[in-house]
Amino acid sequence: MDRTPPQILLIDDDPDVLDSVLPTLRDQGMAVHAYQEASEALLLLEHPEAPVFDLVISDIHMPSLDGFEVLDRVKAG
DSSP, X not given: OOOOOOEEEEEOSOHHHHHHHHHHHHHTTOEEEEESOHHHHHXXXXXXXXXXXXXXXXXXXXXXXXXXXXXXXXXXO
16 A cells, blocks of 8 residues: 655745754654745645645744744635
8 A cells, every 4th residue: 555645834034954854754664745935835835736734843033934924824725
């Protein structure tokens, strides 16, 4: 039986955070889509073939959109 790995959306403007968190999640068998720009992550969500994410991990303090606004847009979906 094939199992689809959990789909994770990871957003953080700090590349060091992405570099440390991304391998850990992937080593646990998760499919991670990582972005430094919140606007790029939101564009992915608008794509008709975008995965349905099981979990969104977002930095709160980012320069363009803060994490609360990102999560509001994800929920509005």
